[in-house]
Amino acid sequence: MELVWYALLGLFFATYLVLGGYDYGVGLLLARGASPAARRAALNAVGPFFLGNEVWLVAAVGILFGAFPVLEGELLSGFYPAVLGALTGVVLVTAGVQLRSRPRAGSARAAWDRVVVVGSLLAALGWGALLGGLLQGLPLRADGHVAGVGHLFTPFVAAAALAMLALVAVQGATFLTLRLPAADAPSAGRLARGLMPAALVAVAAATVLGLLSDRVRAAVTRPALAVLLPLALVAALLAARAALGRGRPGVAFAATSAALALPVALVGAALWPRLLVSTVDPAASLTVADAAASGPTLSLLGWLALPLLPALLGFQAMCWWVFRGRTDGRAPVYW
């Protein structure tokens, strides 16, 4: 039962990174100083999906609280600065995207766009730091609490945060290639291809720093999987680049999405059966089984929530289907 909920937690968080990833990516790209019309077009492309994307995060934290209460407390408070940053970013993007078109003046809209850029930046860096921090372990004491937050300030965590930022930017540009009107897509495609080298460098830097860090080497129980992660990321990025070159944005988007989902899966797998690896007292590490809620709670949640899962996924799929295809002159405008 724990395993099912653990997998669901991973699924929801990974889907959030994929879907929220293009929101933030598009948000970051608003910084390019493009014309108001181009920014309008970029936001139209995200339009109908925006509200449905971020709920994956809300649901993931719900699962975290319901099914893994102990993990919830220690994870969020143990990575306080990273979570604070990500949360501020999410709030800024949420408010910025939805409010930016309410004022009529161009200057006010530009100011809101800057809010969205900063928010996207913080969100990407924050989630990257959290995933990196998980891989390098944290000072979990025998009393079950995390001692301080200094453990987060390492080169590896910084590199992981930057790698996430680069992946998110690539994801945003690829999404735009897929969604913008056919006339504007090629320039988005060139942008996505141009961002690839930066993403590759960031992933490589994080890999090297991870290999050099003895904390990362100590925390990972399955080194083979941990090495697979950067390799898979590089493969996905190269595949995306090739697909963009051949004018297949759909394939490219699938590849960049995989690049955002893979880190979640592989971090989970590389640490399994542990969730939080203690750097000060190996016995204090938190395993999936310790962190899970007790049996009655899990089965209750299973009875109440699992039957609804098809409906949740079905309505999301309906949203994607109704608003599929490229935006055009008739696309609904609201944000």
Add this chain to the structure above:
Amino acid sequence: MDPLLLARLQFAITTSVHFLFVVVTLGLVTLLVGLQTAGFVTGKPVYERLTRFWGQLYVINYVLGIATGIVMEFQFGLNWSGLSRYVGNVFGAPLAMETLVAFFLESTFLGMWIFGWHRLRRGVHLALLWGVALTAYASAFWIMVANAWLQHPVGYELRDGVAHLTDFGALLTNPTFGFAFGHVVLAALVTGGMLMAAVSAWHLIRRTPDFLLFRKSLRLGLITVALTVPALQGFGFAQFGPVGQLQPTKFGGGADRDALVAEWTARFGPGDYTPPVLSNVGLGFMILIGFALGCVWLLLPLLWRDWFIRLQFPLWLVLFALPLPFVAVILGWIAREVGRQPWVAYGLLPTGQAVSPVHPGLMLTSLVGFSLLLGTLAVTNWVLLARHAARGAHDPALGRPPAPDTDHRPDPVFA
């Protein structure tokens, strides 16, 4: 600085801001469902225009509901890690239900509703709004189940100091749940109705165009308030029964309280087990506001032959009364939440044990940061709401028909 104090302050500030917005969401969405359904059934264009105008205000308001809600959700883990550690097995279940099911669907539906005008069939579009409303109520339901459990923990057993769920049904039949849920929902309807009436009154005072439209929404708002206020009062007074019995320390003294304090002193050691005085101060004002809003019945006869509008002063009264329900909801929550101090879960988990062992400096940063951030966003949001309310109903961005274009719907490119 004491991290406990900081964490409590942060919770109080962020939840209060959250509630100021969700109370409007919950109230307005109900009225919107009525408006859009009326439009669907009668086919009269005025209802479509009303739906777009109020829908636009609803959607602007919704933004802060989400933004603050997300902060709320993370705050449990950031600042109250003891809460999830000791009572997460029980308290987490309703919260998980709420976020996993209710919010997930609510926002998905709302996104489709906002962008689905002129694109989806009218019936489907209406069904989406019904979905938004039902899931909003579902979220209020589950969050109140969770909160009621903190007020009066039931259906659990303690093993090694950790609460484990034994009887989920008990959470739903919790005596601190039913009346409180009804009271909160009715408070939302009163607030939504007041907002509708007050914005309409403003337009009628200024004699902006669209007299008929705002006359209609003035009536709808006033009648909603009139019908819900008595029930709100009823559910309010009904709460005194269970609360007085189950939480003797909340509203004043008596033998029950002294017995309970003696029992706690024996179990948890000596300490101050009475809530801060602050908790009861607001209660009386809330009740006064409840009776003041009840006076709407005195004005209702003036709706006959539009005397309400012709006399002007009733319009001003409605306009000036708009802050009242907002003040009342905050006072009510302060009574409920501060009144259960010093417990996070009444009689089970003291507040001090639930707070995260986080460095006070960090906690202070988050308190100041989020208060400023959410405060700024809230004020900006209200300014935007006021501007949009003032702009009137002639062409809201929500549901604007697309510019005529020869382009037909293109094929999907996903491949």
